[in-house]
Amino acid sequence: MTKYNVAVVGATGAVGTRMLEQLTNTSLPIQSVKALASKRSAGKKVKFGEQELIIEELTEDSFANVDIALFSAGGSVSEKYAPYAVKAGAVVVDNTSFFRQNPHVPLVVPEVNAQALDAHNGIIACPNCSTIQMMVALEPIRRVYGLKRIIVSTYQAIGGAGQQAMNEADHELREILNDGVDPTAVEAHILPVKGDKKHYPIAYNALPQIDVFTDNDYTYEEMKMTHETKKIMEDDKIAVSATCVRIPVLIGHSESIYIETEKIADISEVKRLISEFPGAVLEDDVANQIYPQAINAVGKRETFVGRIRKDLDAANGIHLWCVSDNLLKGAAWNSVQIAESLHERGLVRPTKELKFELK
């Protein structure tokens, strides 16, 4: 049987380390794993199960003999190096936003649209964390009842902003709890967005900004949920408006989702559909206070769905609460799962015509 040489680009990050971890428990047949990162990290060691891998510096020549390259080192790294990986014969699974809206690039949540992989041109994009779990929760409903509209408010974990942001949150909480610093007096340097002008504390706070703002007063994070949903569900008519909010949770995104279906849905049937959908776990028994919780989702690959109930007024309106580990299903696991699907579908092969610009 064919076994693959796999490269992880960004192997020292919050997602990269988890990609390596997920690769130790995968149906993908693996020959070798190469850990790539910036020059700064080269020579350092990272764990790969019982083994240690020595980080190699990412260059244009890193992808000789690589079959599958998982990228999670920021959009500009993917922009520059993913085309070189494709040129060298690898298939790229990119966890950044850079290629997601590129018409040559499938945007894939395997449970939802694995068939989109068939038309790949060497690069497959992994959607944004907040989109992925919403797709797993809603696809079983969409398939039976159709989907007209989504209004979503997110409760996103700090881990989505990377390891540095998690360290900062930890530091902020210690300052408040142990040194008695007032929450408004805490100095912040990373959140809400590392590259934006102002920084605010996340400890004891809720920040209604993830990623920078676009011209329409939505953030890029919010617009990702809109655009990515339409692409993954292959339906430009689905209305999606999001409010994306960071809260003081380290790992595990929660989402309060309102949908309107085409056909009026039966709630017990919706629960059954979700419970039977791959990757989704129904946690919905309010009489026994069972509903998805961020702390319980950490380390799990599934998306947990609960609080499913009819809107009080709209006959075709449904509310639900959806939680997943944003670093696993939202990033590392979904990327490895895409690699598994590529293998299952016989799609791990060099691409003949390069559709992406070499820079």
Place this chain on the structure above:
Amino acid sequence: MTKYNVAVVGATGAVGTRMLEQLTNTSLPIQSVKALASKRSAGKKVKFGEQELIIEELTEDSFANVDIALFSAGGSVSEKYAPYAVKAGAVVVDNTSFFRQNPHVPLVVPEVNAQALDAHNGIIACPNCSTIQMMVALEPIRRVYGLKRIIVSTYQAIGGAGQQAMNEADHELREILNDGVDPTAVEAHILPVKGDKKHYPIAYNALPQIDVFTDNDYTYEEMKMTHETKKIMEDDKIAVSATCVRIPVLIGHSESIYIETEKIADISEVKRLISEFPGAVLEDDVANQIYPQAINAVGKRETFVGRIRKDLDAANGIHLWCVSDNLLKGAAWNSVQIAESLHERGLVRPTKELKFELK
């Protein structure tokens, strides 16, 4: 000028102590303040500005010569003692949910519906914290454009569950940060609801349960937002569906609100209306990353509104983000403000016919 004898029932609680604090900075002419609580607290001292008040035990006879009684000691205490206060000639401002849906009882956010006070029968109810701030944010829009529908997801602070819950959250965070306890291994005894069967950690978590569940799978907290909005806005046709969530913030509720107006609204005009509405503060300048934040609202009486933008699809749809100190505008300040309004309208007077059952 008339000066009033004021009683605070539940004077040792998170809200009661803040009622006393708010009474030190009020336009209400005050003769005396009496601090009432359970037998357990009688004899203890509480601060009232520079003074100290000695707590007296609450009894049926506590209200002789009291003009205004502010209640915040739980629904069962209000149920039993508020009618005795009215019988003794006091006007009651009740911060519990017990009388809110009683047709003899006005439910008042002074900026929104102070006129409802005119028909009072001795008891006025202060709405639920999560409803109050939403009313301040939406009333300026409703007055000009009409309001058909509200879908709200809340990000509620722990303080809404009382001082004990705040202490528990503090303890949980210390266990995790200082003792290395895993968030799932933290033992919880209060949240999500003191009186419910199961308890879950709030540290690093988001709990989609506030108050117990009703028969329709919404929580009482969620149904309060529905019922109270209709009563305050005097419009049973307004559709309101809520998802109420507790997050690891000590004080300051945030809300992601979606509304549909009767007439299509102009966003810049909406911003102007909110900025001019009493009690509301517009914080909306995304180019400069200005939006309401929980930590900045603590200790303030106002409701802060921002992230105001058109829905991406519905022409009459608007999204906004609203933040307020749940213990002040959401409870203590709104109660004292009702007392101020009663005074201004000449409504602080004994009620002749007792409409409430003495138990």
